[in-house]
Amino acid sequence: MKKNAINNKLKFYTAGDYINIFCKKQYKNYYLRGEAHKFIADLGDTEICKYLADINPDIAPGIVYYNTIIFALVNDEYQKRVKKNTHEYYPQVFIGNTKEDFLIFDMYLSNSREILYFKENFKEFYKHCEKDTLIIDLEDADIIENSYLNESIESKKDIILLSIDIIFDRIESTTYDLFKERYPKKNYPLLAYYFSKNADLGLDRFEDYELIYSFISELYSFIYHCFDYAYDEKKYHKMLEDIGNVCLEWLNQQKITNRYLNSLNSFKNCQTSDADPLTRFCNNFFYELINDLKNQKMIKQCQFCDCGDFFKYKENKKYCSQKYEGKDCARTVSNKRYYERHKEEIKPKARKLMKEQRECYKKYGIKK
Numbered sequence: 001m002k003k004n005a006i007n008n009k010l011k012f013y014t015a016g017d018y019i020n021i022f023c024k025k026q027y028k029n030y031y032l033r034g035e036a037h038k039f040i041a042d043l044g045d046t047e048i049c050k051y052l053a054d055i056n057p058d059i060a061p062g063i064v065y066y067n068t069i070i071f072a073l074v075n076d077e078y079q080k081r082v083k084k085n086t087h088e089y090y091p092q093v094f095i096g097n098t099k100e101d102f103l104i105f106d107m108y109l110s111n112s113r114e115i116l117y118f119k120e121n122f123k124e125f126y127k128h129c130e131k132d133t134l135i136i137d138l139e140d141a142d143i144i145e146n147s148y149l150n151e152s153i154e155s156k157k158d159i160i161l162l163s164i165d166i167i168f169d170r171i172e173s174t175t176y177d178l179f180k181e182r183y184p185k186k187n188y189p190l191l192a193y194y195f196s197k198n199a200d201l202g203l204d205r206f207e208d209y210e211l212i213y214s215f216i217s218e219l220y221s222f223i224y225h226c227f228d229y230a231y232d233e234k235k236y237h238k239m240l241e242d243i244g245n246v247c248l249e250w251l252n253q254q255k256i257t258n259r260y261l262n263s264l265n266s267f268k269n270c271q272t273s274d275a276d277p278l279t280r281f282c283n284n285f286f287y288e289l290i291n292d293l294k295n296q297k298m299i300k301q302c303q304f305c306d307c308g309d310f311f312k313y314k315e316n317k318k319y320c321s322q323k324y325e326g327k328d329c330a331r332t333v334s335n336k337r338y339y340e341r342h343k344e345e346i347k348p349k350a351r352k353l354m355k356e357q358r359e360c361y362k363k364y365g366i367k368k
């Protein structure tokens, strides 16, 4: 919710443009820094074209606009290190703890240095820097305090990645109504059409640095170089593909089968609540699909907190049932509640029973 509020304040000129975000308050001796970028997805470029042509050969696909926001914590050591670093492939990002520092740094920039994944001239980038900044409150960044963050602070990292978000901005198309089922105004179609195993890319109408496809596919190497981030690159691309596959299947079939529910549930069960920012970035696409399916009354989620499985939507159903899901979660919940209410009576009884059982074994010479 807060990221959307920030998004509303971002004033971009065009695709490829970006804005530096600052915060006046510090977080545990770190400064909060953000970078927001504007990207496009060209609906005329990908496999979606084939689907659209099936619906109507005269369809005009159009362009989708997305904004991305990356948040990080930085400190003085980082600023010293990054300003000194002139390595060609090392991205100079999150420069300046504060807006004032950032504007001063502008003077020291050379003309030729490029940012790794935007391939844009630095001088050009900083030309608008006074206008291209935004000041936010610390609370707006929604900092998640988990073991990843605690370990990063404890090991005294000079830059810590906090979050990466994509925010859907708008679609420009004269015939959008004709294909909105296949391209809902969400983020998850990106993974379906660009990263699933069936993705057939023909990206050539725009420059790389303008395309959201390049942002997602090069995100790993950007994070690896900039944040010294220990993560498996193959795992990142595998996650994009796996989530892309379930998203594409929904967009193509628009049907909830048992097999499809199984793949949703097995993906959900692999996730932990204590994930690092890159895993959270990938998972957000999945949970966006899930929310979409819930809102469209296609699926529901079992309310037993130890389960949380998805099942086909039924008006009054709250838990998995023996008949359809092979487990009776309502019963497990009521047993658990009964135990919670009566545990003081149940425990001594159980102990007494065990004592009697042991005595009985002893009496009959059974070794246990």
Ligand SMILES: [Zn+2]
Pocket (backbone or CB within 6 Å): 302, 303, 304, 307, 308, 309, 319, 320, 329
């Ligand atoms: Zn359940």
